[in-house]
Amino acid sequence: MIRFSIGAQRVASTLIAGAVLLVLAASPSHAAAKIQRLVSPGGIEAWFVQDATVPLIAMEYAFSGGGAQDPAGKSGVGNLVAGLLDEGSGDLDSKTFHERLERRAIELSFSSTRDYFRGSLRMLKDNKDEAFDLLHLALTSPRFDTSDVERIRAQVLSGLRRDTTNPTSLASRKFLEVAFGDHPYGRQSNGTLDSVPKIDVADMKDYVRRVIAKDTLRIAVVGDVDADTLGKLLDKTFGGLPAKASLTPLAEVEATKPPQRAFVPLDVPQTVVTFGGPGIRRHDPNFMAAYVVNHILGGGSSSRLYKEVREKRGLAYSVYESLLWMDRSALFIGNTGTRADRAGETVDAIEDEIRRIAEEGPTQKELDEAKSYLKGSQMLALDTSSKLAQALLQYQLDKLPIDYIEKRNAIVDAVTLDDAKKAAQKLWGQGLLTVVVGRTPQAAAQPAVAPPKAN
Numbered sequence: 148m149i150r151f152s153i154g155a156q157r158v159a160s161t162l163i164a165g166a167v168l169l170v171l172a173a174s175p176s177h178a179a180a181k182i183q184r185l186v187s188p189g190g191i192e193a194w195f196v197q198d199a200t201v202p203l204i205a206m207e208y209a210f211s212g213g214g215a216q217d218p219a220g221k222s223g224v225g226n227l228v229a230g231l232l233d234e235g236s237g238d239l240d241s242k243t244f245h246e247r248l249e250r251r252a253i254e255l256s257f258s259s260t261r262d263y264f265r266g267s268l269r270m271l272k273d274n275k276d277e278a279f280d281l282l283h284l285a286l287t288s289p290r291f292d293t294s295d296v297e298r299i300r301a302q303v304l305s306g307l308r309r310d311t312t313n314p315t316s317l318a319s320r321k322f323l324e325v326a327f328g329d330h331p332y333g334r335q336s337n338g339t340l341d342s343v344p345k346i347d348v349a350d351m352k353d354y355v356r357r358v359i360a361k362d363t364l365r366i367a368v369v370g371d372v373d374a375d376t377l378g379k380l381l382d383k384t385f386g387g388l389p390a391k392a393s394l395t396p397l398a399e400v401e402a403t404k405p406p407q408r409a410f411v412p413l414d415v416p417q418t419v420v421t422f423g424g425p426g427i428r429r430h431d432p433n434f435m436a437a438y439v440v441n442h443i444l445g446g447g448s449s450s451r452l453y454k455e456v457r458e459k460r461g462l463a464y465s466v467y468e469s470l471l472w473m474d475r476s477a478l479f480i481g482n483t484g485t486r487a488d489r490a491g492e493t494v495d496a497i498e499d500e501i502r503r504i505a506e507e508g509p510t511q512k513e514l515d516e517a518k519s520y521l522k523g524s525q526m527l528a529l530d531t532s533s534k535l536a537q538a539l540l541q542y543q544l545d546k547l548p549i550d551y552i553e554k555r556n557a558i559v560d561a562v563t564l565d566d567a568k569k570a571a572q573k574l575w576g577q578g579l580l581t582v583v584v585g586r587t588p589q590a591a592a593q594p595a596v597a598p599p600k601a602n
Contacts, residue, residue, distance in 0.1 A: 182539065182549055185368075187378035189386045193366035194539045194549060195377060198532060202272040204370030205532040207540040209263040211474075212358035214336030215397050221346050223338020224354045225259030227299060231351065232257050234295040236284035241295050244281070253278045255285065259336050262474045263544065264358050269533055272371045275380065283384045286359055291348045300343060307340050314584040315482065317411050318421035321582045322480065325409050326402040326423070332476055360392035361385060367539035369532040400476045401425055406578035418490040418585025419482070422497060424577060426470055426477030427570070429545045435558050436566035437574055441470050442517045443509045444500070444571075445481055449516075455500050456483060462493045472545075479574055487586035494581060505575035508568030522556045 185195040217224045233248070233255050235241040248255055254269040255278070266286075270278035310316035320335055327333035338346070364385060368377060402425040427437040445452045445468025456466045468481030485493040509517075529535045542551050 182552070183374065184549055185374055185378060185381075187381045187386075189382035191361070191364070191366070191378075191381040191385050193368050193377070193381060194543060195367075195374065196369040196532075196535060196539070197371075197373065198369055199371045201532070202371050203532055204268075204270055204272060204275055204278075204368065204372050205536040206268045206366065206368045206370075207265070207533075207536040208268075208364060208366040209265040209540060209544060210358050210360065211263060211363035211392065212354075212394055213260045213263045213265075214334070215262055215331040215475075216354065216358055216395060217331070217334075217336070217338075218350060220342060221338075221350055222334045222342045223303065223336070224346050224350050225264055225358070226337045227296075227303065227343070227346055228289075228351050228354050229257035229259045229264070230299040230303065231291055231295060232285040232289050234299065235290040235292055236281075237288040237290075239284065240290070240292065244284075247277065247281060251277050253281065255282060257285075261332060261336060265540075267533075267537075275372060275376075279380045279384045283387075286384070287387055289351075289355065291351055293348075296348060296351075300346075303337060303343055304340065307337065307343065311340075312413070312415070314411075314413055314415050314417065314419035314484070315421075317413060318419045318482070318582045318584045321409055321411055321584070322421045322423065322580065325407060325580055325582065326478060327400055327476070328403070330400045331397060332400060332473060356389070357393040357395075360389040362391045363394075364388070365540060365543040367536045367543065369536045369539070397475050402476060402478055403580060404577060405580050408581045408583065411582065411584040412586070413584050415585055416487075417484045418487045418583060419484045420490065420494055420497070421480065421482050421582045421584075422468075422494075422579045423478050423480035424575070424580050426472060426479045427574065428477045429472045433566065433570050433573070436562045436570040438470060439514065439517050439521060439559065439562045440504070440509055440567040440571045441468065441479065441574070442521060443513045443567075444468055444504055444575075446517070449520075451500050451504065452481070452497065456493060456496050460492070460496055462489055462496060466497070490583060490585065494583065498579060501575045501579060504571050506572075508564070508571045511564055514562070514564055514567055518559050518562065521559050525552075525555060 181196065183195045183197070185193045187193075212225065214222065214225050233244060235244050239247070247253075251274040252271060253274060254267070257264070257266045259265075266282070268278060268282055310320070323333050323335065366381065366385075372380075402423075405424045427434050431437075442450070444450055445466070447453065447467070450467070452466045452468060456462050457464065463483040463485045466481065466483035468479060471478045471480050481497070483493060483497070529538055538552075542549075548554070
Protein backbone atom coordinates (compact mmCIF):
# COMPACT_ATOMS: atom_id res chain seq x y z
CA MET A 148 0.00 0.00 0.00
CA ILE A 149 0.78 3.71 -0.67
CA ARG A 150 1.59 6.29 2.36
CA PHE A 151 0.49 9.90 3.01
CA SER A 152 2.72 10.56 6.00
CA ILE A 153 3.95 13.44 8.07
CA GLY A 154 6.89 11.42 9.44
CA ALA A 155 9.86 13.23 10.89
CA GLN A 156 9.55 16.06 8.39
CA ARG A 157 5.76 16.12 8.58
CA VAL A 158 5.39 16.44 4.85
CA ALA A 159 2.54 14.55 3.20
CA SER A 160 3.89 12.31 0.44
CA THR A 161 1.98 12.09 -2.83
CA LEU A 162 -0.09 9.21 -4.13
CA ILE A 163 2.43 8.26 -6.78
CA ALA A 164 5.50 8.54 -4.57
CA GLY A 165 3.92 6.19 -2.11
CA ALA A 166 2.89 3.65 -4.68
CA VAL A 167 6.41 2.63 -5.62
CA LEU A 168 7.08 1.46 -2.07
CA LEU A 169 4.26 -1.03 -1.87
CA VAL A 170 5.91 -4.37 -2.88
CA LEU A 171 8.71 -5.42 -0.53
CA ALA A 172 11.09 -8.40 -0.40
CA ALA A 173 14.09 -9.81 1.45
CA SER A 174 17.80 -8.97 1.34
CA PRO A 175 20.76 -11.36 1.35
CA SER A 176 21.45 -10.69 5.02
CA HIS A 177 17.88 -11.42 6.01
CA ALA A 178 16.59 -13.85 3.39
CA ALA A 179 17.44 -16.86 5.53
CA ALA A 180 16.56 -15.22 8.85
CA LYS A 181 14.17 -17.10 11.07
CA ILE A 182 10.94 -15.17 11.48
CA GLN A 183 9.28 -15.96 14.79
CA ARG A 184 5.66 -15.42 15.77
CA LEU A 185 6.19 -14.00 19.25
CA VAL A 186 3.36 -13.69 21.76
CA SER A 187 4.14 -11.66 24.88
CA PRO A 188 3.03 -12.76 28.36
CA GLY A 189 0.17 -10.26 28.03
CA GLY A 190 -0.94 -11.58 24.63
CA ILE A 191 0.65 -8.96 22.35
CA GLU A 192 1.66 -10.66 19.08
CA ALA A 193 4.57 -9.67 16.85
CA TRP A 194 6.61 -11.04 13.97
CA PHE A 195 10.19 -11.02 15.18
CA VAL A 196 13.67 -11.57 13.76
CA GLN A 197 16.50 -11.65 16.28
CA ASP A 198 19.56 -10.18 14.59
CA ALA A 199 22.71 -9.27 16.53
CA THR A 200 24.66 -8.14 13.46
CA VAL A 201 24.54 -4.56 14.75
CA PRO A 202 23.34 -3.33 18.17
CA LEU A 203 20.13 -1.83 16.79
CA ILE A 204 16.42 -2.57 17.16
CA ALA A 205 13.82 -1.54 14.58
CA MET A 206 10.08 -1.83 15.18
CA GLU A 207 7.23 -1.08 12.78
CA TYR A 208 3.60 -1.29 13.86
CA ALA A 209 0.14 -0.31 12.65
CA PHE A 210 -3.44 0.10 13.84
CA SER A 211 -6.37 -0.26 11.44
CA GLY A 212 -7.97 3.09 10.72
CA GLY A 213 -5.85 5.71 8.98
CA GLY A 214 -7.28 8.53 6.93
CA ALA A 215 -10.41 6.55 6.12
CA GLN A 216 -11.46 7.07 9.76
CA ASP A 217 -11.31 10.88 9.55
CA PRO A 218 -14.75 12.40 10.24
CA ALA A 219 -16.75 13.66 7.27
CA GLY A 220 -15.72 17.21 6.45
CA LYS A 221 -12.59 16.96 8.59
CA SER A 222 -10.12 15.01 6.48
CA GLY A 223 -6.63 15.22 7.92
CA VAL A 224 -7.40 14.37 11.56
CA GLY A 225 -5.24 11.25 11.54
CA ASN A 226 -2.47 13.16 9.80
CA LEU A 227 -2.50 15.86 12.51
CA VAL A 228 -2.50 13.20 15.23
CA ALA A 229 0.54 11.61 13.57
CA GLY A 230 2.33 14.94 13.70
CA LEU A 231 1.48 15.57 17.35
CA LEU A 232 1.99 12.30 19.21
CA ASP A 233 5.70 13.05 19.60
CA GLU A 234 5.08 16.69 20.54
CA GLY A 235 4.84 16.09 24.27
CA SER A 236 3.24 13.36 26.37
CA GLY A 237 2.40 12.95 30.03
CA ASP A 238 4.57 15.30 32.10
CA LEU A 239 6.94 15.96 29.19
CA ASP A 240 6.33 19.01 27.03
CA SER A 241 7.38 19.02 23.39
CA LYS A 242 10.86 20.41 24.02
CA THR A 243 11.63 17.92 26.80
CA PHE A 244 10.21 14.97 24.85
CA HIS A 245 12.39 15.74 21.83
CA GLU A 246 15.46 16.33 23.98
CA ARG A 247 15.07 12.83 25.40
CA LEU A 248 14.73 11.37 21.92
CA GLU A 249 17.78 13.23 20.65
CA ARG A 250 19.93 12.50 23.68
CA ARG A 251 19.54 8.75 23.11
CA ALA A 252 19.48 8.90 19.28
CA ILE A 253 15.97 7.43 19.28
CA GLU A 254 14.01 7.70 16.02
CA LEU A 255 10.25 7.85 16.58
CA SER A 256 7.67 8.76 13.93
CA PHE A 257 4.01 8.25 13.05
CA SER A 258 2.01 8.39 9.83
CA SER A 259 -1.60 8.14 8.73
CA THR A 260 -2.04 6.12 5.54
CA ARG A 261 -5.32 5.43 3.81
CA ASP A 262 -6.16 2.34 5.90
CA TYR A 263 -3.72 2.39 8.82
CA PHE A 264 -2.24 4.55 11.53
CA ARG A 265 1.40 3.50 11.51
CA GLY A 266 4.41 4.03 13.69
CA SER A 267 8.15 3.46 13.51
CA LEU A 268 10.68 3.16 16.33
CA ARG A 269 14.43 2.72 15.94
CA MET A 270 17.06 2.76 18.66
CA LEU A 271 20.39 1.46 19.88
CA LYS A 272 20.09 -1.73 21.89
CA ASP A 273 21.27 -0.03 25.09
CA ASN A 274 18.54 2.62 24.81
CA LYS A 275 15.63 0.25 24.31
CA ASP A 276 13.99 0.81 27.72
CA GLU A 277 13.80 4.57 27.30
CA ALA A 278 12.71 4.27 23.66
CA PHE A 279 9.79 1.98 24.48
CA ASP A 280 8.87 4.15 27.48
CA LEU A 281 8.65 7.24 25.29
CA LEU A 282 6.54 5.39 22.74
CA HIS A 283 4.20 4.24 25.50
CA LEU A 284 3.81 7.83 26.67
CA ALA A 285 3.15 9.06 23.14
CA LEU A 286 0.41 6.49 22.53
CA THR A 287 -1.31 6.71 25.91
CA SER A 288 -0.84 10.31 27.12
CA PRO A 289 -0.54 12.76 24.21
CA ARG A 290 -0.74 16.36 25.42
CA PHE A 291 -2.06 18.16 22.33
CA ASP A 292 -0.91 21.48 23.80
CA THR A 293 -2.39 24.46 21.96
CA SER A 294 0.97 25.89 20.88
CA ASP A 295 2.05 22.53 19.43
CA VAL A 296 -1.30 21.95 17.71
CA GLU A 297 -1.18 25.33 16.00
CA ARG A 298 2.46 24.92 14.99
CA ILE A 299 1.87 21.53 13.39
CA ARG A 300 -1.38 22.74 11.82
CA ALA A 301 0.53 25.66 10.28
CA GLN A 302 3.11 23.25 8.85
CA VAL A 303 0.38 21.09 7.29
CA LEU A 304 -1.43 24.11 5.85
CA SER A 305 1.82 25.41 4.41
CA GLY A 306 2.33 22.10 2.63
CA LEU A 307 -1.25 22.13 1.35
CA ARG A 308 -0.77 25.64 -0.04
CA ARG A 309 2.34 24.50 -1.87
CA ASP A 310 0.33 21.63 -3.29
CA THR A 311 -2.05 24.09 -4.98
CA THR A 312 0.76 24.99 -7.39
CA ASN A 313 2.33 21.53 -7.60
CA PRO A 314 1.05 19.74 -10.72
CA THR A 315 1.87 16.25 -9.40
CA SER A 316 -0.02 16.89 -6.14
CA LEU A 317 -2.99 18.32 -8.02
CA ALA A 318 -3.03 15.36 -10.40
CA SER A 319 -2.92 12.87 -7.51
CA ARG A 320 -5.75 14.62 -5.69
CA LYS A 321 -7.91 14.88 -8.80
CA PHE A 322 -7.23 11.27 -9.74
CA LEU A 323 -8.53 10.06 -6.36
CA GLU A 324 -11.65 12.18 -6.76
CA VAL A 325 -12.30 10.76 -10.23
CA ALA A 326 -11.58 7.19 -9.14
CA PHE A 327 -13.49 7.10 -5.84
CA GLY A 328 -15.88 10.05 -5.70
CA ASP A 329 -17.40 10.53 -2.25
CA HIS A 330 -15.86 7.38 -0.75
CA PRO A 331 -13.21 8.07 1.96
CA TYR A 332 -10.60 6.77 -0.49
CA GLY A 333 -11.43 9.75 -2.68
CA ARG A 334 -9.78 12.22 -0.34
CA GLN A 335 -6.17 12.86 0.62
CA SER A 336 -5.19 11.75 4.12
CA ASN A 337 -3.39 15.02 4.80
CA GLY A 338 -6.63 16.98 4.47
CA THR A 339 -7.50 20.17 2.62
CA LEU A 340 -7.14 23.90 3.14
CA ASP A 341 -10.81 23.90 4.12
CA SER A 342 -10.85 20.87 6.44
CA VAL A 343 -7.61 21.26 8.44
CA PRO A 344 -8.56 24.59 10.11
CA LYS A 345 -11.79 22.99 11.37
CA ILE A 346 -10.05 20.18 13.25
CA ASP A 347 -9.91 20.71 17.02
CA VAL A 348 -8.31 18.87 19.93
CA ALA A 349 -11.55 17.03 20.66
CA ASP A 350 -11.46 15.53 17.15
CA MET A 351 -7.89 14.34 17.67
CA LYS A 352 -8.57 12.86 21.11
CA ASP A 353 -11.61 11.05 19.71
CA TYR A 354 -9.50 9.68 16.86
CA VAL A 355 -6.92 8.32 19.32
CA ARG A 356 -9.69 6.77 21.42
CA ARG A 357 -11.32 5.05 18.43
CA VAL A 358 -8.25 3.94 16.48
CA ILE A 359 -5.36 3.13 18.83
CA ALA A 360 -6.37 -0.22 20.32
CA LYS A 361 -4.93 -3.70 20.71
CA ASP A 362 -7.34 -5.72 18.59
CA THR A 363 -6.12 -4.25 15.27
CA LEU A 364 -2.46 -3.86 16.26
CA ARG A 365 0.17 -5.51 14.07
CA ILE A 366 3.88 -5.39 15.00
CA ALA A 367 7.18 -6.36 13.36
CA VAL A 368 10.53 -6.18 15.19
CA VAL A 369 14.02 -6.85 13.85
CA GLY A 370 17.18 -6.43 15.88
CA ASP A 371 19.46 -7.21 18.76
CA VAL A 372 17.01 -8.24 21.48
CA ASP A 373 15.94 -11.63 22.81
CA ALA A 374 12.35 -12.86 22.73
CA ASP A 375 11.77 -12.72 26.50
CA THR A 376 13.00 -9.15 26.78
CA LEU A 377 11.00 -8.06 23.74
CA GLY A 378 7.82 -9.65 25.11
CA LYS A 379 8.11 -7.62 28.31
CA LEU A 380 8.79 -4.43 26.35
CA LEU A 381 5.73 -5.00 24.16
CA ASP A 382 3.50 -5.53 27.20
CA LYS A 383 4.86 -2.41 28.85
CA THR A 384 4.32 -0.36 25.70
CA PHE A 385 1.04 -1.63 24.29
CA GLY A 386 -0.53 -3.62 27.12
CA GLY A 387 -2.44 -0.69 28.59
CA LEU A 388 -4.15 0.28 25.33
CA PRO A 389 -7.91 -0.22 24.94
CA ALA A 390 -8.84 -3.79 24.06
CA LYS A 391 -10.99 -2.92 21.04
CA ALA A 392 -11.04 -0.15 18.46
CA SER A 393 -14.27 1.64 17.60
CA LEU A 394 -13.95 2.03 13.84
CA THR A 395 -16.51 3.38 11.40
CA PRO A 396 -17.31 0.60 8.88
CA LEU A 397 -15.76 1.23 5.47
CA ALA A 398 -17.65 0.13 2.37
CA GLU A 399 -16.07 -1.84 -0.45
CA VAL A 400 -15.55 0.33 -3.54
CA GLU A 401 -14.41 -0.23 -7.10
CA ALA A 402 -12.69 2.57 -8.94
CA THR A 403 -14.68 4.39 -11.60
CA LYS A 404 -14.86 2.47 -14.86
CA PRO A 405 -12.63 3.91 -17.62
CA PRO A 406 -12.30 5.64 -19.98
CA GLN A 407 -12.50 9.13 -18.49
CA ARG A 408 -10.33 12.22 -18.66
CA ALA A 409 -10.10 15.30 -16.47
CA PHE A 410 -8.14 18.50 -17.02
CA VAL A 411 -6.82 20.85 -14.32
CA PRO A 412 -5.47 24.13 -15.74
CA LEU A 413 -2.21 25.31 -14.19
CA ASP A 414 0.32 27.75 -15.62
CA VAL A 415 3.49 25.69 -15.15
CA PRO A 416 6.29 24.81 -17.60
CA GLN A 417 5.69 21.05 -17.48
CA THR A 418 2.37 19.30 -17.91
CA VAL A 419 1.79 16.31 -15.63
CA VAL A 420 -0.22 13.28 -16.70
CA THR A 421 -1.55 10.82 -14.12
CA PHE A 422 -3.33 7.75 -15.45
CA GLY A 423 -4.79 4.56 -14.04
CA GLY A 424 -7.90 2.56 -13.36
CA PRO A 425 -9.37 -0.31 -11.34
CA GLY A 426 -6.68 -2.70 -10.11
CA ILE A 427 -6.43 -6.19 -8.62
CA ARG A 428 -6.81 -6.79 -4.90
CA ARG A 429 -3.90 -8.25 -2.95
CA HIS A 430 -5.81 -11.40 -2.04
CA ASP A 431 -6.91 -12.06 -5.65
CA PRO A 432 -5.44 -15.36 -6.93
CA ASN A 433 -4.28 -13.49 -10.06
CA PHE A 434 -2.42 -10.79 -8.13
CA MET A 435 1.08 -12.08 -8.82
CA ALA A 436 0.35 -12.44 -12.53
CA ALA A 437 -0.84 -8.83 -12.49
CA TYR A 438 2.26 -7.75 -10.60
CA VAL A 439 4.58 -9.45 -13.08
CA VAL A 440 2.84 -8.09 -16.20
CA ASN A 441 2.65 -4.65 -14.61
CA HIS A 442 6.43 -4.70 -14.27
CA ILE A 443 6.63 -5.39 -18.00
CA LEU A 444 4.40 -2.43 -18.79
CA GLY A 445 5.66 0.23 -16.41
CA GLY A 446 8.10 -1.14 -13.88
CA GLY A 447 11.34 0.62 -14.77
CA SER A 448 13.77 1.63 -17.50
CA SER A 449 13.23 -1.66 -19.34
CA SER A 450 9.44 -1.32 -19.36
CA ARG A 451 7.31 -0.84 -22.44
CA LEU A 452 6.09 2.58 -21.38
CA TYR A 453 9.62 3.80 -20.72
CA LYS A 454 10.82 2.60 -24.11
CA GLU A 455 7.86 4.02 -26.01
CA VAL A 456 7.42 7.34 -24.22
CA ARG A 457 11.00 8.27 -23.41
CA GLU A 458 13.43 6.30 -25.55
CA LYS A 459 11.55 6.19 -28.87
CA ARG A 460 9.69 9.50 -28.75
CA GLY A 461 11.58 11.61 -26.22
CA LEU A 462 8.30 12.81 -24.74
CA ALA A 463 9.25 12.61 -21.08
CA TYR A 464 12.21 12.13 -18.78
CA SER A 465 10.48 9.28 -16.98
CA VAL A 466 7.21 7.37 -16.94
CA TYR A 467 6.12 4.62 -14.61
CA GLU A 468 3.07 2.67 -13.54
CA SER A 469 2.39 0.68 -10.37
CA LEU A 470 -0.20 -1.44 -8.63
CA LEU A 471 -1.79 0.08 -5.55
CA TRP A 472 -4.01 -1.89 -3.21
CA MET A 473 -6.06 -0.96 -0.18
CA ASP A 474 -8.28 -2.88 2.24
CA ARG A 475 -11.45 -2.10 0.30
CA SER A 476 -10.26 -1.50 -3.27
CA ALA A 477 -7.34 -1.52 -5.70
CA LEU A 478 -5.90 0.63 -8.48
CA PHE A 479 -3.20 0.70 -11.06
CA ILE A 480 -1.70 4.16 -11.38
CA GLY A 481 1.02 5.83 -13.39
CA ASN A 482 2.57 9.22 -13.89
CA THR A 483 4.70 11.22 -16.29
CA GLY A 484 5.56 14.82 -17.12
CA THR A 485 6.04 16.43 -20.51
CA ARG A 486 6.06 19.72 -22.40
CA ALA A 487 2.65 21.35 -22.69
CA ASP A 488 2.73 21.21 -26.50
CA ARG A 489 3.42 17.46 -26.41
CA ALA A 490 0.91 16.43 -23.74
CA GLY A 491 -1.64 15.14 -26.25
CA GLU A 492 1.00 13.08 -28.02
CA THR A 493 2.17 11.69 -24.67
CA VAL A 494 -1.33 10.64 -23.64
CA ASP A 495 -1.85 9.00 -27.03
CA ALA A 496 1.42 7.06 -26.74
CA ILE A 497 0.50 5.79 -23.27
CA GLU A 498 -2.98 4.78 -24.39
CA ASP A 499 -1.63 2.99 -27.46
CA GLU A 500 0.81 0.95 -25.37
CA ILE A 501 -1.88 0.16 -22.78
CA ARG A 502 -4.20 -0.99 -25.56
CA ARG A 503 -1.50 -3.13 -27.16
CA ILE A 504 -0.61 -5.04 -24.02
CA ALA A 505 -4.29 -5.49 -23.14
CA GLU A 506 -5.00 -7.01 -26.56
CA GLU A 507 -1.81 -9.03 -27.08
CA GLY A 508 -0.33 -9.53 -23.62
CA PRO A 509 3.44 -9.81 -23.11
CA THR A 510 5.79 -12.04 -25.03
CA GLN A 511 7.35 -15.12 -23.46
CA LYS A 512 10.72 -13.35 -23.52
CA GLU A 513 9.31 -10.35 -21.64
CA LEU A 514 7.69 -12.65 -19.11
CA ASP A 515 10.89 -14.63 -18.51
CA GLU A 516 12.97 -11.47 -18.10
CA ALA A 517 10.45 -9.90 -15.71
CA LYS A 518 10.29 -13.01 -13.56
CA SER A 519 14.08 -13.24 -13.43
CA TYR A 520 14.34 -9.61 -12.37
CA LEU A 521 11.63 -9.87 -9.72
CA LYS A 522 13.14 -13.00 -8.23
CA GLY A 523 16.61 -11.50 -8.15
CA SER A 524 15.52 -8.14 -6.81
CA GLN A 525 14.23 -9.67 -3.59
CA MET A 526 17.84 -10.40 -2.70
CA LEU A 527 18.71 -6.70 -2.92
CA ALA A 528 15.72 -4.76 -1.59
CA LEU A 529 16.02 -5.17 2.18
CA ASP A 530 19.52 -4.55 3.42
CA THR A 531 18.72 -3.09 6.87
CA SER A 532 16.75 -4.09 9.94
CA SER A 533 14.34 -1.21 9.37
CA LYS A 534 13.52 -2.30 5.82
CA LEU A 535 12.94 -5.89 6.87
CA ALA A 536 10.66 -4.74 9.71
CA GLN A 537 8.68 -2.63 7.22
CA ALA A 538 8.30 -5.63 4.94
CA LEU A 539 7.20 -7.96 7.73
CA LEU A 540 4.60 -5.45 8.85
CA GLN A 541 3.29 -5.07 5.31
CA TYR A 542 3.01 -8.85 4.95
CA GLN A 543 0.85 -8.92 8.07
CA LEU A 544 -1.37 -6.10 6.84
CA ASP A 545 -1.74 -7.96 3.55
CA LYS A 546 -2.68 -11.13 5.47
CA LEU A 547 0.19 -13.10 3.96
CA PRO A 548 1.73 -16.14 5.68
CA ILE A 549 4.73 -15.72 7.95
CA ASP A 550 6.88 -17.74 5.52
CA TYR A 551 5.94 -15.57 2.51
CA ILE A 552 9.57 -14.52 1.95
CA GLU A 553 10.48 -18.16 1.38
CA LYS A 554 7.51 -18.79 -0.93
CA ARG A 555 7.61 -15.61 -3.00
CA ASN A 556 9.99 -16.74 -5.74
CA ALA A 557 8.01 -19.92 -6.33
CA ILE A 558 4.83 -17.84 -6.66
CA VAL A 559 6.55 -15.61 -9.23
CA ASP A 560 7.86 -18.67 -11.09
CA ALA A 561 4.36 -20.16 -11.29
CA VAL A 562 3.00 -17.29 -13.41
CA THR A 563 2.38 -18.55 -16.95
CA LEU A 564 2.11 -16.59 -20.19
CA ASP A 565 -1.61 -17.28 -20.24
CA ASP A 566 -1.93 -15.96 -16.66
CA ALA A 567 -0.09 -12.79 -17.66
CA LYS A 568 -2.27 -12.23 -20.73
CA LYS A 569 -5.46 -12.63 -18.70
CA ALA A 570 -4.17 -10.23 -16.05
CA ALA A 571 -3.24 -7.66 -18.73
CA GLN A 572 -6.71 -7.83 -20.23
CA LYS A 573 -8.35 -7.49 -16.83
CA LEU A 574 -6.20 -4.53 -15.82
CA TRP A 575 -6.07 -2.53 -19.05
CA GLY A 576 -8.83 -3.81 -21.33
CA GLN A 577 -11.18 -0.94 -20.47
CA GLY A 578 -8.75 1.90 -21.06
CA LEU A 579 -7.67 4.64 -18.68
CA LEU A 580 -8.75 7.23 -16.19
CA THR A 581 -6.51 10.16 -17.12
CA VAL A 582 -5.85 13.45 -15.34
CA VAL A 583 -3.89 16.17 -17.14
CA VAL A 584 -2.55 19.15 -15.16
CA GLY A 585 -0.90 22.08 -16.91
CA ARG A 586 -1.32 24.28 -19.94
CA THR A 587 -2.80 21.56 -22.11
CA PRO A 588 -5.78 22.72 -24.17
CA GLN A 589 -9.18 21.70 -22.81
CA ALA A 590 -9.73 19.52 -25.86
CA ALA A 591 -7.07 17.09 -24.65
CA ALA A 592 -9.21 16.27 -21.63
CA GLN A 593 -12.23 15.04 -23.57
CA PRO A 594 -13.25 11.40 -22.96
CA ALA A 595 -11.47 8.89 -25.14
CA VAL A 596 -13.11 6.01 -26.95
CA ALA A 597 -12.86 2.71 -25.09
CA PRO A 598 -10.34 0.32 -26.65
CA PRO A 599 -11.70 -2.91 -28.15
CA LYS A 600 -11.51 -5.97 -25.94
CA ALA A 601 -9.16 -8.76 -26.89
CA ASN A 602 -10.65 -11.96 -28.23
